[in-house]
Amino acid sequence: MTQLTPVLTNNWDVPNAFTLDGYGEYTAAKKALTTIEPDAVIQMVKDSGLRGRGGAGFPTGMKWGFIPQNDGKPHYLVVNADESEPGTCKDIPLMMANPHSLIEGVIITAYAIRANYAFIYVRGEVLHVIRRIQAAVREAYEKGYLGTNILGSGFDLELVVHSGAGAYICGEETALLDSLEGYRGQPRLKPPFPAVAGLYASPTVVNNVESIASVPSIVSMGADWFAGMGTEKSKGFGIFSLSGHVTRPGQYEAPLGITLRELLDMAGGIRQGHELKFWTPGGSSTAIFTAEHLDVPLDFESVSANGSLLGTRALQIFDETTCVVRTVLRWTEFYAHESCGKCTPCREGTYWLKQVLKRLEKGQGTEDDLSTITDIADNILGRSFCALGDGATSPIHSSVKHFREEYLKHFEIGGCPFDPAASTVWGKA
Known part of the structure; x- marks a missing residue:
């Protein structure tokens, strides 16, 4: 059995883990700011093989390296803490139990990309997490880990905790930046990419909570330590x-x-x-x-x-007690509700996927409807502004591929075979 590797979760069972006393001194930040050059920090993260932990898996150090230097513009770091997708539940407990690992990671990252302003964009509904992050930021300011001349290094950093208004689309990095600027959160057409023209049209790095929180351990333990875990191309x-x-x-x-x-x-x-x-x-x-x-x-x-x-x-x-059709319908209802409406394939496609799936789940569909939903999904995939549309098609295609017979069973019996009131139960006469 592969052993667990508690690093970010190592102190979650400590009663005061979320406080500075429970977390300890920012030794990694002190090491980076006082003994390592910014470019060397970027190279260290590249060498570690750390890839984005928000879903896309893009090499983190490479993303940092895209930021142009000596361009005369302010640089920004934005932490994407807008965790909103059904089933995704790692960043919220991480910020709740160990917020200082994130803040220390923010300091090191901002130093590496030469940013003097950083933002943590948190989903507005998780008020308890927002309050905990805000309290941790106050502690860091009071200790001199944030503000001016951090740890006597001459590096200045202002960190702002920003709460969103509860839109899943704002988890997309450019929609998040629009929201942060005070506009309606909708994806931007790329290029230009945030590394060149991000927040306030300036070079910006947008990283996931877990990605940034992993940085202090890399600085403390070394790139080889991190790269020694995982697989050849998916390290850590x-x-x-x-x-x-x-x-x-x-x-x-x-x-x-x-x-x-x-x-x-x-x-x-x-x-x-x-x-x-x-x-x-x-x-x-x-x-x-x-x-x-x-x-x-x-x-x-x-x-x-x-x-x-x-x-x-x-x-x-x-x-085996779960109806695949009902599950996919619930997910599709979420995507239809959360579509920002900017692009036609996603706006119209998710709506019609929901309508056809409702009919199928009630046992009122036909086999042709399976072709309809896959055709709709094909017309969304690769044609929407952002990954929300693509993501909405994944459960459609895969569920029809693996559970086509279960879809057919619904309209064969005129209802959901997993409904206790159904006259026929799936797999039984």
């Missing part, structure tokens, strides 16, 4: 969120490349008396897997090679 550790029909749901921090089978062993397996039916490797915007994928290494390359995406490592586990 990550937080795997197990939810749903599992005995012990929760956050499991482990090297990339671990399998769901190994994680389920640690989590006590599927709830007693039941068996695995399907699961998501990276949240609702990734193609669903089945029991045949239990041994797929959970790294970017292996998951992609099997037709899905690692995403945010949100492992939603569903047993």
Whole structure:
């Protein structure tokens, strides 16, 4: 069994972990600001192999390296803490239990890209998390870790905690920047990319919470230490969120490349008396897997090679009592509701996917409707402004691929076979 690697989660069971006393001194920030040049910090993160932990998996150090230097413009760091996708639940507990790891990572990152202003954009509904982050930022200011001449290094940094208004689309980096500027959160056409023209048309790095929080340990322990975990191309550790029909749901921090089978062993397996039916490797915007994928290494390359995406490592586990059609409908209702409406494929496509799926779930559809929803999904995929549209198509295509017979069963019996009131139960006469 692959062992867990508690780094970000190491102090979560300490009662005062969220305070500066519980976290300890910012030793990594002090090391970086006083003994390492900014470009050397960027190179260290490149050498570590850290890839974005927000879903896309883009090399973090490379993204930092895109920021033009000596351009006469202010540089900005924006932390994407707008965790909103169904099933994704790692950044919220991380900020709740260990906010200072994020703040220390912000300091090091801002120093590396030569930014004197940083923002943490948090989803507005998680008020308890916002208050905890704000309290941690106040502690950091009082201790001299934020503000002017941090740790006597001559580096200045102002950090602002900004709460969003609860739009999933603002998790897309350019929509987040528009929201941060006070505009309606909608994706921008790229190029230009944020590294060149981001916040206030200035060079900007946008990184996920877990990505930034991983930086202090890399500075403290070294790039080789981080690169020594994981796989050849997906290095390091990550937080795997197990939810749903599992005995012990929760956050499991482990090297990339671990399998769901190994994680389920640690989590006590599927709830007693039941068996695995399907699961998501990276949240609702990734193609669903089945029991045949239990041994797929959970790294970017292996998951992609099997037709899905690692995403945010949100492992939603569903047993045999779950209706696939109803699950996909619920996800699709979310995407239709959260579509910003800027582009036609996503705005119209998600609406019609929802309508047809409702009909299918009620047992009022036909086999032709399966072709209809896959055709609609094909017309959204690759044609929308941002990844929301693409993500909405993933459960459509994968569910029809793996569970076509279950879709057909709905209109064969005129209703959902998993409804207790149905005259026919799935798999039984």
